[in-house]
Amino acid sequence: MTDPNGGREGRRFSDEELQDLVASTDSGARDPLNRNVALLISGLALLWSLFQLWIAQPQLWFGQYLPVMNSSQTRPIHLTFALLLAFMAYPALKSSPRHHIPILDWGLALTAGGTAFYIFWFSDTLAMTARSGLPTQAQVIVGAIGLLCLLEASRRALGPALTIVGSLFILYGYMGQGWLIPDLIAHEGISFTGLMNALWLDTAGVFGIPLGVSTAFVFLFVLFGSLLDKAGAGNYFIKLAFAGLGHLRGGPAKAAVVGSAMTGLISGSSIANVVTTGTFTIPLMKRVGFTSEQAGSVEVASSVNGQIMPPVMGAAAFLMVEFIGISYLEVIKHAFIPAVISYIALIYIVHLEALKKDMPALGEAKSFTGMLVKFFIGFAVAGAGFTVLIYAVGALRAAAPALTGPVMMTVLGAVYLWLVAIAARRPDLEVDDPNAKEIKLPTVGEVYATGLHYVLPIVVLVWFLMVERQSPAKSAFYATSLMLFIIITQRPLKALFRGQGAQLLAEFKGGFDDLIAGLIAGARNMIGIGVATAAAGIIVAIVTKTPIGTELAGLVEQLSGGILILMLVFVGLFSLILGMGLPTTANYIVVSSLMASVVVTLGAQEGLIVPLIAAHLFVFYFGIMADVTPPVGLASFAAAAVSGGDPIRTGFTAFFYSLRTVALPFLFIFNPALILYGVDLGTWAGIGQAVFIFVIATFAMLLFAAATQGYFLAKSRLYESAALLLVAFTLFVPNVWLDMVQPPFRDVPPAGFEEAVAAAQEGDRLRLLIEWPDFNSGDMTSTTLVMQIEGAGSAAERIDASGLLLYPEDDVVRLDEPMFGTDTAERLSDFDFYADTPVQLAAVQVPVNQMPAQIFFFPALLLLGLVILLQRRRQTKPAF
Structure with missing residues (x-):
């Protein structure tokens, strides 16, 4: 059957089916006929909301009369409510009963809630045993049962995606190596006791930062x-x-x-x-x-x-x-x-x-x-x-x-x-x-x-x-x-x-x-x-305890052949795949844990300094595109259920409409000013700069939309769309053209490093190209480190403040392990400073005064004017 507009007509859902669709994904599709059971579910939900309001109010006058709980106590209670309600509100399968709760689900709800509440009730005991590295056998059993229940609750509430990903990460953490695990990320494996301790009993796994954010902020x-x-x-x-x-x-x-x-x-x-x-x-x-x-x-x-x-x-x-x-x-x-x-x-x-x-x-x-x-x-x-x-x-x-x-x-x-x-x-x-x-x-x-x-x-x-x-x-x-x-x-x-x-x-x-x-x-x-943030904590814990977090950059680099734009495309695709079937919160936790540091690391290796916030926004944008893109595209399937259209065609059309969301991450990676990075909104000059950036970016995005839609003042020809894309790109990232014409840095030999530091003005940024032997291959690899010049002291004082320890040896400047507690020490934490081949300063790049990048707006606007002249001849209706 076809609709009058030419789209292939699918089955349109009724209002009841649509509400059931939302309930199935957001609040649970179970609706018990037994009034006492329905009241129990509603009562638990009401009690959860009141609990969250209680723990949020210690700053008010009556807060002094109520006990205050710390995060190691509030997070387990938060998860207890989430698990109890997950098994009571979400049926196990589509064919499972929706008007009553089976005995198995009652048992799972009590077991899951009990394992989470155990962490609250025995928090003092856990601090003396498991969190000190001495978990008891009973604690390990509770942790194992809790993890299994959490994964099942995740499957019910969110679909199979997060459960599968979480299970694979647990297996990877336990096994460490095998024929399915590349040598690049292989490790010795974590013992079963150590794994249960890290994932359930400790404060950095299931009960770590993601669940803490859900407890403290998201619920409210x-x-x-x-x-x-x-x-x-x-x-x-x-x-x-x-x-x-x-x-x-x-x-x-x-x-x-x-x-x-x-x-x-x-x-x-x-x-x-x-x-x-x-x-x-x-x-x-x-x-x-x-x-x-x-x-x-x-x-x-x-x-x-x-x-x-x-x-x-x-x-x-x-x-x-x-x-x-x-x-x-x-x-x-x-x-x-x-x-x-x-x-x-x-x-x-x-x-x-x-x-x-x-x-x-x-x-x-x-x-x-x-x-x-x-x-x-x-x-x-x-x-x-x-x-x-x-x-x-x-x-x-x-x-x-x-x-x-x-x-x-x-x-x-x-x-x-x-x-x-x-x-x-x-x-x-x-x-x-x-x-x-x-x-x-x-x-x-x-x-x-x-x-x-x-x-x-x-x-x-x-x-x-x-x-x-x-x-x-x-x-x-x-x-x-x-x-x-x-x-x-x-x-x-x-x-x-x-x-x-x-x-x-x-x-x-x-x-x-x-x-x-x-x-x-x-x-x-x-x-x-609540369930998603807890389950995503599994991935965060495994990433921090295994090499996958640090070595994934090497895998992406191998796949891309060292070409920066290809690296970003692969990171975007990985984020898209990792985000399939996940709700936004879990989606961001997974993709940022795995891919955000990859963007920063690979950018630094290619001489592109990517702010960490830009990397996180990059992977976040691509992760949420999984809600649009087939074959998963949950939002596209929901829209097709409303419209009666074909879900796959709806997904592809929505992806085409969302091309601007795909392009934006690449643009602010190459021009962080688009996310107001480095713009001080506390001054009138900064506000003026922000307004200018907003106006130019809006204009550029409208031209990008016109180019991708093939219509501006009239239907665009191919070369006109290409010209509009070129104009939009220039308005978004004029610095790319400027850097081709006038390099932003001049190279200084390593031996001249101290002179460059002494001559730099306060607030300048020197770029240091550092080479070191790769842990796995032994080949020399490189990265770029930014040194912020602070204070008006001597070169030696400025270098000491940065934490760098440099030792000139003939024409080579060797780096020793940076001073503990400095930003430099954190950035170079993965370097092997005790290998036979030393870590060394390969080059110093000093910023030079460039002409304004906005000068490239003029040829771009001239090109836009030419497109307007060409299309005005064919225009038959007003543009607005």
Whole structure:
């Protein structure tokens, strides 16, 4: 059967089947008919949410009256809840009963929960035995049972991918060598006792950093999103997107992109995002001329992009804080521009599709340019208002610091009451039927006032993160606390403002029911993430205890033949493969543990200094593309279930729409300024530089989208698309052309190293080419080390501060093991300084003054002008 738009029609899922699809992946598909069992599952989920709120609140006035738990106690309890609920909420197989819990699952739930709770209950004993290297036989047995239960819970909640990967890593850690294990990563093997100790009993395996991040940060953000959704913010954001964009050419698709970006704040799951927004947007996209596959693909591309959008980034943002050792604000700063320009480009791609097919608007057509002008005016006004608020609070804090807190609370309460009063003047938003015969799109004026109070918790979250510089956990707790208050009070307050005093008690009860439902839904949405972060801890532990983490770079180098761009392509492909079938959080843990250091190491060997944050974003971007790409492509299959399109074709079309997400990682590897690396946002000059980078990158990304879509002002010819790609590349990375014309460094012989250090200005960076014998082959290999010049002392003082120990011998400068505790010692930790062949300084590269890279913008813009002239002759409809 075919649809009228030419796409091959698949089976479209019913609403019940779609909700079951989301439940199966996010919260568990089991729905017991026995009321007591259903209450038990809901009660455990509610208790989990309350526990997480309790451990997040020690900074409040009542915190002194409640016991405070450390991370070695909270992580096991967190996993205990996750495992209990995983076996109770997720059936073992598709054919397993969904309306009751089999005896086996009861036994597995109690056993799995017990092995995790054991780590909490006997934490003091474990500290004296297993964590001191002396595990008992009983502890080892508990660890083995716990690991088996965790892998089974992972299979149920997340599918087989993470279970298979985790099992393979356990086998690799235990065996160490064999005919399937390359010599490059072979090792002696870890004893069964040592393996159980490292993976379950110690604090660095299952109960390590990933589970710690899930416990401390991720739960609160997922709970915050769940409460926002229960309060009605999800429908509000979708309606707002359609009110602003639905009237444009191809408007439903544009609204799908923006709606998915906004619901990305609420949903940490690309699949839930696809189904939540897609059930409304996909039928409307098909109405205006998109095929089933195209409509599903737009929803997939925009929903998966929600995972790269700050502030949550599918929980990867919090993991980056721990893995890289930078602040949360730094992660947001680096991730912001790529995510935003990616969304802008997707809107433009949708616009080009609408132009190519001459799609109509829904209702009275409006101007795309006019919408952009209104958006930027609104953005500027909001930014100006936020800036005024920052200065006002600063002045109040300076004048009366003791009154700042109470005054801010009073103002926040007054603003909330005012916004709810405004919302009460309009009817509550209803969920529209996208299949209705006539679609009446709302206007922004009708929608925006009905949910402005939903923005307050988001403002509070941003305020504490960006202005108060509080931790993500503390910021999320304050925002969630406000959300708890809003969800309870908004309904009775609306009734009061509407003069419906008789319904006050019923509305208050309804708000309390919404609160309980939100707490339960938040916990159930965390089951998969809790299990995923615990299971991913297996991979992290094996990587740190075996050679695979350090030697994988050598394997990639062999495969690529030492060609840098091929190395990056292979790393991207490996990240894509490793990410197949994994949720975003587990996906990032796995790919970053294995591949991030590979990018940095291989770049350094080829003379390209890659910031660690750029390497982590690189592998993260490719990892989440697994949600799009066949054959796994979970989000693509979910979109096809909504649209009735072919899942494989939907996946390939979504991948084509997501080419910008594939290109971005390569671009910021070669030009880290795109992620604002090295840009100081604390100065006006830095802010101006950031704005300039954003404008140029946005323009370049739009040209890239036009080139890949084969349409700009008119249908592009092949050479015009190639020219647009060349212009986009030049705008993104002009430094590549500049380095070809004017090398950025001059070489200094090793013997002149001290002179170069003495002549350098404070803040300069010298690049040191270091050679050393490879552990395995004995051949000489090289890497590039950056030496940051600090202070105004002598050359000897500057070298001592860096930790380098140099010994000139004739024409050779030998390196000894760097001073312990310095950055240099950490970077050179894998070097063998005691081999017969010494580690030596091969060359010193001193930076030279280059002309501005932006000079290459001029020929690029001239080429763009030529393309515009050629296409203007064939243009038949407005470009916007």
